[in-house]
Amino acid sequence: xxxxxxxxxxxxxxxxxxxxxxxxxxxxxxxxxxxxxxxxxxxxxxxxxxxxxxxxxxxxxxxxxxxxxxxxxxxxxxxxxxxxxxxxxxxxxxxxxxxxxxxxxxxxxxxxxxxxxxxxxxxxxxxxxxxxxxxxxxxxxxxxxxxxxxxxxxxxxxxxxxxxxxxxxxxxxxxxxxxxxxxxxxxxxxxxxxxxxxxxxxxxxxxxxxxxxxxxxxxxxxxxxxxxxxxxxxxxxxxxxxxxxxxxxxxxxxxxxxxxxxxxxxxxxxxxxxxxxxxxxxxxxxxxxxxxxxxxxxxxxxxxxxxxxxxxxxxxxxxxxxxxxxxxxxxxxx
Amino acid sequence: xxxxxxxxxxxxxxxxxxxxxxxxxxxxxxxxxxxxxxxxxxxxxxxxxxxxxxxxxxxxxxxxxxxxxxxxxxxxxxxxxxxxxxxxxxxxxxxxxxxxxxxxxxxxxxxxxxxxxxxxxxxxxxxxxxxxxxxxxxxxxxxxxxxxxxxxxxxxxxxxxxxxxxxxxxxxxxxxxxxxxxxxxxxxxxxxxxxxxxxxxxxxxxxxxxxxxxxxxxxxxxxxxxxxxxxxxxxxxxxxxxxxxxxxxxxxxxxxxxxxxxxxxxxxxxxxxxxxxxxxxxxxxxxxxxxxxxx
Amino acid sequence: xxxxxxxxxxxxxxxxxxxxxxxxxxxxxxxxxxxxxxxxxxxxxxxxxxxxxxxxxxxxxxxxxxxxxxxxxxxxxxxxxxxxxxxxxxxxxxxxxxxxxxxxxxxxxxxxxxxxxxxxxxxxxxxxxxxxxxxxxxxxxxxxxxxxxxxxxxxxxxxxxxxxxxxxxxxxxxxxxxxxxxxxxxxxxxxxxxxxxxxxxxxxxxxxxxxxxxxxxxxxxxxxxxxxxxxxxxxxxxxxxxxxxxxxxxxxxxxxxxxxxxxxxxxxxxxxxxxxxxxxxxxxxxxxxxxxxxxxxxxxxxxxxxxxxxxxxxxxxxxxxxxxxx
Numbered sequence: 001x002x003x004x005x006x007x008x009x010x011x012x013x014x015x016x017x018x019x020x021x022x023x024x025x026x027x028x029x030x031x032x033x034x035x036x037x038x039x040x041x042x043x044x045x046x047x048x049x050x051x052x053x054x055x056x057x058x059x060x061x062x063x064x065x066x067x068x069x070x071x072x073x074x075x076x077x078x079x080x081x082x083x084x085x086x087x088x089x090x091x092x093x094x095x096x097x098x099x100x101x102x103x104x105x106x107x108x109x110x111x112x113x114x115x116x117x118x119x120x121x122x123x124x125x126x127x128x129x130x131x132x133x134x135x136x137x138x139x140x141x142x143x144x145x146x147x148x149x150x151x152x153x154x155x156x157x158x159x160x161x162x163x164x165x166x167x168x169x170x171x172x173x174x175x176x177x178x179x180x181x182x183x184x185x186x187x188x189x190x191x192x193x194x195x196x197x198x199x200x201x202x203x204x205x206x207x208x209x210x211x212x213x214x215x216x217x218x219x220x221x222x223x224x225x226x227x228x229x230x231x232x233x234x235x236x237x238x239x240x241x242x243x244x245x246x247x248x249x250x251x252x253x254x255x256x257x258x259x260x261x262x263x264x265x266x267x268x269x270x271x272x273x274x275x276x277x278x279x280x281x282x283x284x285x286x287x288x289x290x291x292x293x294x295x296x297x298x299x300x301x302x303x304x305x306x307x308x309x310x311x312x313x314x315x316x317x318x319x320x321x322x323x324x325x326x327x328x329x330x331x332x333x334x
Numbered sequence: 335x336x337x338x339x340x341x342x343x344x345x346x347x348x349x350x351x352x353x354x355x356x357x358x359x360x361x362x363x364x365x366x367x368x369x370x371x372x373x374x375x376x377x378x379x380x381x382x383x384x385x386x387x388x389x390x391x392x393x394x395x396x397x398x399x400x401x402x403x404x405x406x407x408x409x410x411x412x413x414x415x416x417x418x419x420x421x422x423x424x425x426x427x428x429x430x431x432x433x434x435x436x437x438x439x440x441x442x443x444x445x446x447x448x449x450x451x452x453x454x455x456x457x458x459x460x461x462x463x464x465x466x467x468x469x470x471x472x473x474x475x476x477x478x479x480x481x482x483x484x485x486x487x488x489x490x491x492x493x494x495x496x497x498x499x500x501x502x503x504x505x506x507x508x509x510x511x512x513x514x515x516x517x518x519x520x521x522x523x524x525x526x527x528x529x530x531x532x533x534x535x536x537x538x539x540x541x542x543x544x545x546x547x548x549x550x551x552x553x554x555x556x557x558x559x560x561x562x563x564x565x566x567x568x569x570x571x572x573x574x575x576x577x578x579x580x581x582x583x584x585x586x587x588x589x590x591x592x593x594x595x596x597x598x599x600x601x602x603x604x605x606x607x608x609x610x611x612x613x614x615x616x617x618x619x620x621x622x623x624x625x626x627x628x629x
Numbered sequence: 630x631x632x633x634x635x636x637x638x639x640x641x642x643x644x645x646x647x648x649x650x651x652x653x654x655x656x657x658x659x660x661x662x663x664x665x666x667x668x669x670x671x672x673x674x675x676x677x678x679x680x681x682x683x684x685x686x687x688x689x690x691x692x693x694x695x696x697x698x699x700x701x702x703x704x705x706x707x708x709x710x711x712x713x714x715x716x717x718x719x720x721x722x723x724x725x726x727x728x729x730x731x732x733x734x735x736x737x738x739x740x741x742x743x744x745x746x747x748x749x750x751x752x753x754x755x756x757x758x759x760x761x762x763x764x765x766x767x768x769x770x771x772x773x774x775x776x777x778x779x780x781x782x783x784x785x786x787x788x789x790x791x792x793x794x795x796x797x798x799x800x801x802x803x804x805x806x807x808x809x810x811x812x813x814x815x816x817x818x819x820x821x822x823x824x825x826x827x828x829x830x831x832x833x834x835x836x837x838x839x840x841x842x843x844x845x846x847x848x849x850x851x852x853x854x855x856x857x858x859x860x861x862x863x864x865x866x867x868x869x870x871x872x873x874x875x876x877x878x879x880x881x882x883x884x885x886x887x888x889x890x891x892x893x894x895x896x897x898x899x900x901x902x903x904x905x906x907x908x909x910x911x912x913x914x915x916x917x918x919x920x921x922x923x924x925x926x927x928x929x930x931x932x933x934x935x936x937x938x939x940x941x942x943x944x945x946x947x948x949x950x951x952x953x954x955x
Contacts, residue, residue, distance in 0.1 A: 145909075161910055190848070192910065197894070222898040223895070246897060261822055261851065264878070272830055273826060274823075274826050347780070524699055525739055529752070
């Protein structure tokens, strides 16, 4: 008997009401996160990767702008059904989140120590002194040098990398089961990014914590994740183990994406591979396959009818009508 | 041949664009209830004030001694005042004057404010000088400053406009300056500098258009405020000199007979309230429409 | 793409460039100096792309802005067409600015939101008083076509475009006056992966078509490698290593370059390389370390590194490094 996955999302749809009508930013996402795994979610801006993660924590204003559909199961509860008060208990406690820009997600008028302590006291009912000690311990865990001193610093006194560490310390303070990392290294320099990736990897192993790692950077995905979900315009187009995804990408979008990044050891004399066109607007979603307008293999079928996300022989999941033919064709070409 | 085709297309696009743009603004305006309500109120008032002189058979200063302090009737729709003047006529002319003062002040302060605000934001040294002067002016209560200025200049409608413009220009200048300070730091200004654009071109061609929407909003509020303060000044006897009617003058006359002739206070009061409310609603709505963050 | 470069005659030569920013206390007294650019020299040859790579705060963007005189340098010269850019009169400067253009990082804030694309692109022509009204419109339409936009876009506002298209507009604005040198300040770092490759290809195509020289400033090493002929690696206001691209990547000499290259995550999950993880962070440019600026984080630090500034040495053809190891 296989254990229940830690988080199971079924047919999640997130609709926004805008001036120009209703927009479905996430359109039927089904995915799960196993215990202790690092799930990568990759896609370009507007693909709905961040909206998915924020929907898990129900961070949007439900009264005015957003409507959720589907199910999000976490610890045998459907997060979309529970009350706001219960959701509040889960946020930061069972599921924590870190963001791209640590400066705007930390409150500038409080010390980082105060902010971590506050979150611990809120969720764990610890005494102030205990909570403070724990805050120092968390800062140490994330590799901040001299945490006893740093704990009294204000966010602006820390550098970008240190701030992201402080954010992580804050997120980890209540030992969450699931950490959602939304582009946590995008604003950082590569050498600092390497440090933070190392840290997340280590914490994932030491603390038995699952991670959803959202990024647009395929290099980062390859570096840190075990399983990957590729998103395009609100849908999952491919899901695979990280090795399979990189050795054998099936969806034309995944393939295009991989070919279009300049590589540190690739051929420089050639022009880069280009995915033509731009992502369609969410106000004007195509009827058939959403990638059809940019896909070199698109047929009439693609433009007319949306393919389902199917499991294929290799264990991957792909949303494409023609992936088999494309594979065969490529083999012939080689 | 190709070039001709291209130009023809450009002309066509330009025409399409004008239509589309007008439609979009109208649509956004209509969907904004505040702005529409405000505009309706102001339009009705403006309409009444414009046609009022044509439908009344009295002059604003025409006294009928027998008919003093009469209540509303078919002969005098809003009654008469303590000197037997027709109240409707006086309110119409008074509102005309008050709104005229408000509009003039709004226009003058906008022009002065944008010049001062833009140059203050662009040149550091000028900023210190101009803004300290503005600080000084703003540290005095508006009404007191206006009274002091009027005492020095002597009471007349023109001087009321001058005094109120002096009082409100610092407000506008500050709004323009703070909007311009944000714009000045944008990369597109740097891009213009790197092209070698002159300061004149940068200030008026690139920074100024970006300060227009807060400026317009601010000036509708100043329009409304100027009406109130003008009324207050006239009420205190420092504004438009009697016997010329202004809303403040009529209120001043009504104060003495408030217990016998309620209409003398009520109707000009309503008129002030409506015009100020209309303008404020309009300004609020305009802010929502013009603010690029709201779309 | 690798051009035969006329090595004898650089198009633009930067010598001993320094830019110190004064840090003043509230009373206006100077407290410290931020050494954003600390003695940088390099050459840009005709038709080539010189890449400047480094992490945030290393001063690479300040160099671009200084060369366009958006910031005044503290010291140094930049020779363009036998004249020092920093000593030009206002009128001469305007001429030079026509030939030295810049493409900015942020495609959102670099275009005036209240201007239509047509008038954004016409503006540089107006500033440099080029052509009549009709000729200018013609040129705007030509350049739109060149950067892959359509006439339909002429009357649109910037906010109606995606990031990639905006960057095309930014590029068009720089190219419409027919410059010789284009300073590209992180032109693709704000773009999505699939759009990035479109813009990089466009930059390379236009370089060939219009005979442009690029000073390409970026933090993304893979992008820099793809587009540059020669690369300068910057750390804390100095160029620590400078080499032809292939030579730099096959044989990185400076310990910082080595760490930088190894930190780039590869899209190949199988071969996990041994990574050099740099300890700590870049020291404050307010008081850079004595001796070699990198000694606080260097794996191979020796005594001499703390005391003595390393001199720049040519290790192989055009491959320069400033390090006591070599």
